[in-house]
Amino acid sequence: MMRLAIIASASLLVIGCSMATGEGDLGERTETVQPIVQSAPPPAPAPTPAPASTLKPLQGPSTFVFDGELTQGGWVRGQAPGGTRTAMLEETELVLDEEGRFFAAFDRDAAATTELAATLANGRRIVSPLNISSRDWQIERVNVAKRGGGTSEAWWAKREPEWNAIQAARKKKTAATGWSQNFIWPVTGRISGRFGRQRIYRGEPGSYHSGIDIAPGNGVPFVAPADGVVVLARNGFSLEGNLIIIDHGAGLNSAFLHSSRIVIEEGQSVKQGQHIGNVGSSGRATGPHLHWSLKWRDARLDPLLFTGPMN
Ligand SMILES: [Zn+2]
Numbered sequence: 001m002m003r004l005a006i007i008a009s010a011s012l013l014v015i016g017c018s019m020a021t022g023e024g025d026l027g028e029r030t031e032t033v034q035p036i037v038q039s040a041p042p043p044a045p046a047p048t049p050a051p052a053s054t055l056k057p058l059q060g061p062s063t064f065v066f067d068g069e070l071t072q073g074g075w076v077r078g079q080a081p082g083g084t085r086t087a088m089l090e091e092t093e094l095v096l097d098e099e100g101r102f103f104a105a106f107d108r109d110a111a112a113t114t115e116l117a118a119t120l121a122n123g124r125r126i127v128s129p130l131n132i133s134s135r136d137w138q139i140e141r142v143n144v145a146k147r148g149g150g151t152s153e154a155w156w157a158k159r160e161p162e163w164n165a166i167q168a169a170r171k172k173k174t175a176a177t178g179w180s181q182n183f184i185w186p187v188t189g190r191i192s193g194r195f196g197r198q199r200i201y202r203g204e205p206g207s208y209h210s211g212i213d214i215a216p217g218n219g220v221p222f223v224a225p226a227d228g229v230v231v232l233a234r235n236g237f238s239l240e241g242n243l244i245i246i247d248h249g250a251g252l253n254s255a256f257l258h259s260s261r262i263v264i265e266e267g268q269s270v271k272q273g274q275h276i277g278n279v280g281s282s283g284r285a286t287g288p289h290l291h292w293s294l295k296w297r298d299a300r301l302d303p304l305l306f307t308g309p310m311n
Pocket of ligand 1: 210
């Protein structure tokens, strides 16, 4: 059986897109529930890799070797020390491939310091401290009360199954290896909303923008930014509209909101650059745009730090 990092917390999130379209908050909120144990087999047709715990790559560096964006909303990718049995980012166990390579990432509100730690087969422990630089998030203070919209029982009766479907999809583990690639932009165009942007309503913080908004025009095709397995592809979500979620493996996944059209199906493997949908304004969106968000475990990440600026 595949040994994967445990999702310790089941903090839930509505991945709605908001401020770029001037809609304010979308009832985004967090709630703690019991973790959902996934019993279905992963849909990936690719072979399941050998259990990380038995790999014990003896060849390898003497300490962690890595590269990435060591900042809030950023990521790290590298290789664990030779002989590693388990590797952790603080409390989260990392998925190691056959060469001991790993991926990890840092939430929008990540603390200034964290650490990678490996326990070797011989019991030795190797720790690599990381400094995570803070970001200057776009904060807008407005003198209006925070809306409480989207909390009525009638609203929740419709929303709950959608919410559950999104959480279940994001917990699916596949053998996808897109996490090891350099990401490309799913589509290029005007950036109409940046990751992390937040409104403060008379001192009360609203939810921050959980992805990046790209507005190339209605109907423009967009592509998979990296290889993956489609874990959700469904029309008609009340906030997200026509929604695609792609698992890139190692706990990393992408969501694409508001499509006018979805051209792939759940369970399908997609390659980087493959057409997956078309830009639209389905769900709660005032104009056509693609909202692209990235998550690693429970950490919400800045897509711009994966692709670099648009050319
Ligand atoms: Zn958005």
